[in-house]
Each structure stands twice: as C-alpha cells, then as structure tokens.
Amino acid sequence: MQEDFLHYLWKHKKFDVSNIKTTDNESIHVLSVGQHNLNAGPDFFNAQLKIDHQLWAGNVEVHIKSSDWFLHNHELDKAYDNVILHVVWEHDTDVFRKNNSKIPTLELKSYVSKLALNNYEKLFAKSGKWINCEHDFSSVNNFEMSNWLERLYLERLERKSEDINTLLMTSQNDWEAVLFKMLVKNFGLKVNGEAFLSLANNIDFSIIRKTLTNNTTLESLLFGQAGLLEQDIEDPYYLELVKEYEFLKQKFSLSNKNVTPIQFFRLRPPNFPTIRLSQLATLYHQNQNLFSKIIEINTLIGFYDLFSVSTSLFWESHYTFGKSSKKSKKVITKAFVNLLLINTIIPLKFSYAKFKGHNIDDSIVSLIESIASEKNSIIEKFNSLKLVSTSALQSQGLLQLKNEYCNKNKCLQCAIGSSLLHSN
Template identity: 65%
Template structure:
C-alpha cells in the first residue's frame, strides 16, 4: 500500500495521466491548477482550480489513502473542509459528504498513476535494510542536483538554529552579547559538557561577567566557582586565591550555583578537561570587550581566528586539574577548535543577527563556511563512502541535516535526491 505523502507528491507534481480523468461518478475532471501545498492543519491543497463536468470550481483538495479516511479524521464535522472541491484518494471505498450533506466529488488515483512512478516509489521505500533508502542509487545522482540541494539544506539548518538563538535572545532581554556568551559556553563544553557549561552560563546575569571582565582572576573565579570546581579543598595557592575571590563575588552579586550541572572529566582528553576549557573561555573574555560586535564585524576566517588565539592562564600550563602538576605545555585554543566555534556558534549567530535586523548575509556566510574543512563524523564519512561529495563545512553540515531531518524520517518525497530518483 502506498503512503499518503506519495499521493501528495503525485498530485503536487502531476505525476499521473491527466487525459480522460473521471470522478467516481463518471464526471470528467480537468486540472487547471493543483493548488498550494498546505503543511499545516486543514485541507492538503489550497486554492486549486478544476473543471468537473461542465462546472468550473475554485477551492481546496483533500487527499487520503481511502475515501473512508474522511470520516476516520472527522472531516465531516469540521467547517475547515467545507470548501473541499475534490477528494483525491488511492482507493475509493465510500462516498463522502460536506457538513451540509452534499457529496464531494472523488478522484481515484490508482488507475491514473504511471506504473514507472509506482515502481520507483516502491523501490525507494522498500529498502528497509539500508542506511538510507537511496543508498544503492545515491552515487547516480548528478553533482549539480546534490550541490544545490546541500546549499538549501545548509540554510534550512541555519533557520532551525536561528529559532533556538532567538529564543535565547528573548530570555536575555535582547542582549546579543549575553546570547553569544551562552552559546560559546555550550560550545566550549563540547558534547560531554555542553549542557553543563550552558547551565553555568545561565546561572548568573551577563552583567556580572561584564563587571568581572577587567580582572582575569575574577573571571576564572566566577566560572570555576559557579561550576562547582572550587567546592573541594586543595592545598594549592592558586585554588585558594580563586576560592577567596569567588566568595567575594558570591556575596557581592548574590550568586547561586545549586542548579548548575557538574562538569565531567570522564573519558575526555586532557586538553578538553572542563578546567582547561573554562580557563580558555575566561581568557577570551578577559582579552576582548564587546566580543559580539567584533565577531559580527569579522568577515574572514582569519579575522575570527585572531579573536580566539588565546591560552589558558599560567597555572594551567603545568596542570590539567587543581590537584596534580603535569609537564609544562602551552594550552592555546587550536584552529580546529575555532573551526567548531565558527560552524556551531559564530555563523548561526551572524545569520540570526542579520535576520533580526532584516538583512541578508548569505554570500558572507557561504564564504566563511566554505573556507572551512569538512567535518569528520560517522554521517559525513558514510555519505562520502557512497559518493565523495563533502569538501567543506557547508556540505558536511548539510549532510547532517539531510540524514537527521530527511533520511531518518523517510521524507524522501520532500528531498531533491528522492525526487530525482522518482523522476528516473
């Protein structure tokens, strides 16, 4: 049995024989306009134009697998469906009526769909054992189709991230600097400590960081103290100095860290320990006032690199934790880490800010993200094994969007690649 979204696809793209179309009552149907696809509540297609018999109609089209689904969904009592002029179904098994008991003309599609289209559909959706439905045919898709689809997917991904950022903006009372700090904190925590670092950033007002920004010891005391890393007693002068400074800040600003998630050290490389990342974050803000304005003004990757070329404070050059010394090494923020910040924080923030201001930065954003190397992860690696397509970070981000929002959800009929295969 076909799925309803396939019928939407067939109707929307006119993938059916249109000569001698007839309703279940034998009336001729001429499709002048299929209407506008509605993805929200209500009929499936708005403002269609049809000729049924000798009568011209303008109204909505509803699509179901079986005619009786009309009653299953209680459309007969919903006034939103009173303007339906045609009921398009795969199988006609029941007459349907409007709220005023008038019969709605029904078109049974199964006798009008080309066998090749049906065969392509079944081939695509009967691949349950594959990583993605089109796994066996993905390599046959031309580069032009893939490149254009990936660019669209990338901006679709940015739109989704933008909704999250604008939510943070509202919670921060339209303070873009505060939003940047929260997003950077989450990114500095990486996958393991991202949520913990975000809870840390949410635990105090950004104005407190502003007031502590002129003194590195105050910044580190604020971040380490709120994260709970100063709660234990350690016989180390640096630790004691941070404890004293944090106690002062806590009293002055009435700080509370009871809701802050404890950061984890488990299964992390030493350079990603929360101690190291928090010290680096403190140094970024110690070195830059108005960081948001500087990042918005930066138009090249190298300009952004220069803003994050900082190290930890002196103590962490010989430590990874408060309690144990280690071999002296510089622990600066690497370009690889900054690339992650650009992809996951800075570009989405630039995109959201431009959207907020009613501006478009598509060219600048593409120039930035295409200048970064492709990401390495299981999704990108698998796609590249099917067809070597990811050459930069824009494409790797788009492939993540493709897998998570289309392939996993079987939305092949809304995918340019799935459409291409069906059109074959």
C-alpha cells in the same frame, strides 16, 4: 501505498495531467493545485480547477480509497463542504457533501507511470537499510545534491535561530549575553556542554562585564561557579582564586548550587574543563566587545586571529589544580575554532542578521564552505555511499538530511527522494 505519496503526486503534478478526467468522464484542467495544508481540514486549500469547462475554486481532499471519506466522517464535517475534487488512488464509491451534491473524483492510478510507482515501492521497501535510498544515493546528480545540501544547511540555521531567539528573550535582548551562553556551552563540548551552560545561566552577564578587565578575577568567577574551587589544595594560585571567589560570592550574591557537576572523565587533557574555562576567561579579558567583533569579521582567517588565545600562565604547566605537568602553551586550535564557528558563531551571525532584517545568506555560505567537513559516523557513512562532504556546509546539510528527513521517512519532501522517484 501512503497518502503522503498521493499528496506529493498532486502537489507537484507528478502524473500525466494533460488529459485527466473524473470518474464520470469529465475533463479536468488544473490551474492551481492549491496550498498544502498540514493541519486539520482538507489537504489542499484554494485550488483552482476547470471541470468540464466549468471554473471551480475551493479545496481538494486526498485519500487512498474513495470510501475513506466516510471512514473519516467527512460527510458530517462542514469543513469539507467546499471540497471541489476528491483525489484518490482507487475509486470504490461516490462521495457527497452535506447537501447531497456529488463531489467529482480523480482516480490517480490511471495516470501515474509504472516507473514512478516502481521507484516509490523500491524507495520505501523495508530491508534493514541505513537510509531508504541507500542503494541509489550515489546516482543522484552532483549539482542537484549540492543545491539540496545548501538548502538543508540554511534550513538547519533557521531551526538554530529559533533556539537563539529563545535565549535572547531570556537574556533581555542582550546579544552579548546570548553569545556568552552559547560560547560557554560549546567550550564544554559534548561531555560538559550542558554543565557549562548551567554555569553560564547562573552568572548574570553584567557580572562578566564587571570582572573581565582582570583575568584572575574572571577565572576565579568561572572556576568558582563551576565548583572547581572546593578542594583542599595548598597552591598560591589556587588559594588566590578561592579568596577572590569568596569576595565575588558576597559582592554579587552568587550561588553554584544549581550548576551541573563538571566532568573530566573520557576527556583528553587539552579538553579538560580547567583548560577550556581559562581559555574562555582569556578570550573575554582580551576582547571586551566580543559580539561586535564577531559580527564584523567575515573570513576564516579573521576568526582564527580573534580566537587565537591561550590559558593564563598557571595552566601552561597544569591540566588540573593538584598536579603539575610539562610546560606548554595551550592555545585554542583551529579545529576548535571551526567547531565554535559551526555551532555558535555562524548561527549567531545568521540570527542577528534576521533580527536586523538583513540577508547575509551568501556571506554565511561562503564562510561555512571555507571550513573543512566535520568527521563523525553519519558523515562517514554518507561519504561511503558517495563522496559528498568536503566542507562544513555539506556535513551540516547531511546531518539535517539524516535527522530531519531520512530518520523520519520524509523522502517525499526531499529533493534526493524526488529525484530518485522519477529516475529512469
């Protein structure tokens, strides 16, 4: 038995509340369970109860056993003087306030159904399961599952918006600069994401604004800051970039000493950092008010059109500076645009709307639902239990579920766990 389970039972009235009594046989009528307190002090603030027809307003404390009151030294703490009800699983002793007045006690085990208790024990049984509800996940109602995953996705966006707010503060409230940093990081994918972000952090966005009218100049800036112009290569285009970067270094007092080294290892050629940086340069060269365009667009097709850019001419026949390859136009794929939408564009649109005091949840949900589900080991495992992820909204919701609920045993705060606790 865990106290969290008792908190859950009290908070959601998941027990027979129609005829509950204190351990002294006084009737209890719950008008309000109070506000759940997750910090120090009593577990529920500002509850309202009628005990033996007397109206009480105050706090509620929850314990496994009544004697835990003394184990935690609450009798010495004035913060607990306003407790009007002690909710316990097992009553083994009376408890008192500092003025020696007795606190009414509710013993929950007399009112919780055996079925709910069995479901709780089954859910939290340790048997090497991937998630606690692994064996019963498939039984959850589709409508309930869908609503919960949508809530989880919006919860995930809220968390990401906190990171964006931090970026905004460090970028002097320049949304274009925030977009640039986020895009650069995501163009680096997992292998070079942090390295690309360090690159972006070492270029003031005002310099990007001053160089984006010339694609070669912008490429030289990105490649130079990435440390990719420090080889001994005799190629006219490479030498042009080196010369241009040396000029930019002097003009803007640039340094790449704090930029994390770029990696090529374990990457497919289309994802080489050279290709991604060239595509990024083309994107900004062709769209000098990129942030405004992103805020205006609300359809998947619109974003596919916006991001349908390729590399500069040199990279059509190269993947690296030192070696030529078969000529091909290296356009940003729809799959890559989907990643940018999931990880950068949609979180940014959501955060900007919050910043402006607007609610665009419905349009955000419509957009994310139009994107195909992500494919990774977590999503595949959930789908093996129950085919649940058919869009990016659901795959993002499942990632939030696994990382923030399943991995942390927060089944009692999860709609799926709650459903299973009260299933027949």
